[in-house]
Amino acid sequence: xxxxxNGAIVPNTQGAAPGGHGHGDQGHGGHARGPVMKLAxxxxxxxxxxxxxxxxxxxxxxxxxxxxxxxxxxxxxxIISLMFWSMMIIVTFKYVSVIMRADxxxxxxxxxxxxxxxxxxxxxxxxxGIILLGVFATALFYGDSMITPAVSxxxxxxxxxxxxxxxxxxxxxxxxxxxxGLFFIQSRGTExxxxxxxxxxxxxxxxxAVLGMVSIFEYPQVVVALSPHYAVSMFISDPFRGFLAMxxxxxxxxxxxxLYADMGHFGRNPIRISWLAFVLPALVLNYLGQASLxxxxxAALESPFYFLAPQWFQWPLLIIASAAxxxxxxxxxxxxxxxxxxxxxxGFIPRMTIKHTSTAAGQIYIPVINWALMIAVIVLVLVFQRxxxxxxxxxxxxxxxxxxxxxxxxxxxxxxxxxxxxxxxAMLAVFFAIDTAYLGANLTKIPDGGWxxxxxxxxxxxxxxxWSRGRALMRENMAExxxxxxxxxxxxxxSAARVPGTAIFMASTAAGVPSALLHxxxxxxxxxxxxxxxxxxxxxxxYVDQGERYSVKDFGNGFYRLTLRFGFLEETDVPKTLLGVNxxxxxxxxxxxxxxxSRQTLIASDKPGMALWREKLFAWMLRxxxxxxxxxxxxxxxxxxxxxxxxI
Numbered sequence: 001x002x003x004x005x006n007g008a009i010v011p012n013t014q015g016a017a018p019g020g021h022g023h024g025d026q027g028h029g030g031h032a033r034g035p036v037m038k039l040a041x042x043x044x045x046x047x048x049x050x051x052x053x054x055x056x057x058x059x060x061x062x063x064x065x066x067x068x069x070x071x072x073x074x075x076x077x078x079i080i081s082l083m084f085w086s087m088m089i090i091v092t093f094k095y096v097s098v099i100m101r102a103d104x105x106x107x108x109x110x111x112x113x114x115x116x117x118x119x120x121x122x123x124x125x126x127x128x129g130i131i132l133l134g135v136f137a138t139a140l141f142y143g144d145s146m147i148t149p150a151v152s153x154x155x156x157x158x159x160x161x162x163x164x165x166x167x168x169x170x171x172x173x174x175x176x177x178x179x180x181g182l183f184f185i186q187s188r189g190t191e192x193x194x195x196x197x198x199x200x201x202x203x204x205x206x207x208x209a210v211l212g213m214v215s216i217f218e219y220p221q222v223v224v225a226l227s228p229h230y231a232v233s234m235f236i237s238d239p240f241r242g243f244l245a246m247x248x249x250x251x252x253x254x255x256x257x258x259l260y261a262d263m264g265h266f267g268r269n270p271i272r273i274s275w276l277a278f279v280l281p282a283l284v285l286n287y288l289g290q291a292s293l294x295x296x297x298x299a300a301l302e303s304p305f306y307f308l309a310p311q312w313f314q315w316p317l318l319i320i321a322s323a324a325x326x327x328x329x330x331x332x333x334x335x336x337x338x339x340x341x342x343x344x345x346x347g348f349i350p351r352m353t354i355k356h357t358s359t360a361a362g363q364i365y366i367p368v369i370n371w372a373l374m375i376a377v378i379v380l381v382l383v384f385q386r387x388x389x390x391x392x393x394x395x396x397x398x399x400x401x402x403x404x405x406x407x408x409x410x411x412x413x414x415x416x417x418x419x420x421x422x423x424x425x426a427m428l429a430v431f432f433a434i435d436t437a438y439l440g441a442n443l444t445k446i447p448d449g450g451w452x453x454x455x456x457x458x459x460x461x462x463x464x465x466x467w468s469r470g471r472a473l474m475r476e477n478m479a480e481x482x483x484x485x486x487x488x489x490x491x492x493x494x495s496a497a498r499v500p501g502t503a504i505f506m507a508s509t510a511a512g513v514p515s516a517l518l519h520x521x522x523x524x525x526x527x528x529x530x531x532x533x534x535x536x537x538x539x540x541x542x543y544v545d546q547g548e549r550y551s552v553k554d555f556g557n558g559f560y561r562l563t564l565r566f567g568f569l570e571e572t573d574v575p576k577t578l579l580g581v582n583x584x585x586x587x588x589x590x591x592x593x594x595x596x597x598s599r600q601t602l603i604a605s606d607k608p609g610m611a612l613w614r615e616k617l618f619a620w621m622l623r624x625x626x627x628x629x630x631x632x633x634x635x636x637x638x639x640x641x642x643x644x645x646x647x648i
């Protein structure tokens with residue numbers, strides 16, 4: 001493993017320009033550009049797949065799930081009111097109106113927000129705690145990424161058994177086959193297929209809205225359930241079961257965090273337009289329609305979503321819903337790739353092979369994540385067998401991430417935006433109260449499957465924090481006893497023979513002499529005519545302006561220290577970037593340039609820093625990380641690796 005471990009990637013926490021919250025819909029670096037309505041349609045296809053497929057199972061599981069409610073008027077009206085106001089407060093107010101204003105140069109999501117906060121909390125006593133919370137939110141996201149494809153596709157295909165009970169035994173094999181096919185096409189990219197996502201989801205939302213309206217006409221009084229009075233009445237009359245029912249009612253807002261995470265691809269206004277003008281009305285109409293159906297025909301509880309359809313439209317609805325479920329799954333898989341790329345660049349995950357499937361920004365494929373997700377999703381399907389069993393595991397990851405977002409938002413309100421203290425506290429109190437109640441209700445489902453995302457979250461959190469801490473210890477260890485470059489250049493210039501060409505030594509820190517250079521001069525007794533110490537710095541912004549891409553310090557006698565800067569969403573293509581560097585003497589010619597990497601072999605020790613088992617875990621992660629050569633796109637025939645052992 002190179003100094004680049006360590007791979008010459010240095011997450012920068014100092015001096016990055018703070019992200020604002022007034023970028024409109026022009027994402028930095030070319031994101032979210034284009035006509036607002038076109039972007040709004042695209043957002044419907046990508047952003048709202050998760051929350052859009054919730055009607056497949058949300059209301060059903062409230063009355064037929066693990067904590068069943070009586071199927072009477074009080075509870076039907078109460079749950080519809082609870083779902084509606086949850087969508088209004090959590091999605092419309094919290095995410096669409098407030099959190100989406102906290103962008104990092106146009107980018108959203110827990111890691112982008114964490115990077116933004118990190119610029120303002122470096123050295124603060126509570127800063128480390130906020131970072132750990134943000135990392136845990138990322139870990140919960142991976143748990144959500146495993147559960148969403150399983151529950152969405154299974155919830156849709158269960159309509160086959162609703163319409164044709166004799167085919168029930170074929171549902172799990174069909175779900176597994178579809179999911180395997182979905183993961184196998186990821187390597188080909190989704191740019192062309194994604195062009196159809198928006199129109200398909202438009203058809204889906206229009207369909208569920210019309211079906212809901214038709215059912216509402218059969219029992220128009222159901223619209224009064226939108227009043228908050230009915231949610232309050234349910235809790236007053238049946239507080240314990242009302243509280244437990246929140247564990248299923250939260251399924252109506254799963255995917256709310258996707259609005260924020262995908263902001264960089266579509267922009268703030270297109271997502272707001274999609275939600276307020278199309279998605280929210282369609283969901284409300286469908287939930288009201290399902291409630292009307294249950295009041296008129298309690299036997300429809302088996303699947304109030306599919307029984308909304310008249311007989312002639314049953315199979316077309318099954319096809320449309322299944323397509324929507326696959327799209328929702330695709331969106332969360334693509335999201336897992338994007339989050340992983342950010343986590344790698346910010347130093348929380350080892351380097352992995354990242355393949356760009358098109359020239360479009362964000363169109364990437366990460367094989368390790370793809371196959372790991374596929375195995376996890378298929379195991380979940382085979383173990384849980386039914387979507388109603390999986391929904392018990394679903395809510396904890398979602399509500400946990402939502403609760404953590406409140407802590408991150410608190411930092412933004414007080415430290416970045418300087419809101420009025422009383423207004424901020426009042427708003428945060430509402431958010432904390434709602435999210436804590438939802439999380440508490442979901443924690444009651446731990447024995448029924450809720451333990452799955454918790455175990456996944458803790459395991460992934462352990463991996464992320466172990467890698468981050470291990471890298472820090474490794475950099476500290478390598479920095480001990482390093483020779484200042486100014487001293488080294490004076491002595492090395494006269495003590496070693498100079499040979500033609502350029503040597504680039506990758507360094508994980510912007511100070512001292514990299515071990516590869518020391519080993520080279522010790523064993524080979526030569527130096528190239530031009531020696532460049534190169535450090536790749538990852539900034540706390542998604543994209544770096546070209547004017548700030550690199551900086552050079554000339555030490556004389558052909559020695560240079562070069563720093564290349566990238567945003568956490570940019571590809572670290574070192575050779576391509578070097579072609580634009582013109583301050584290291586003559587232009588770089590890859591055919592006359594050699595790259596020197598230091599491969600470190602870790603030896604676990606009892607030195608203070610990390611527990612021995614975590615040191616061994618870090619060493620295993622280091623051995624299995626992608627090579628620096630591949631990650632930095634270095635030419636394979638121009639790389640020299642020099643090995644050494646290191647104790648941490």
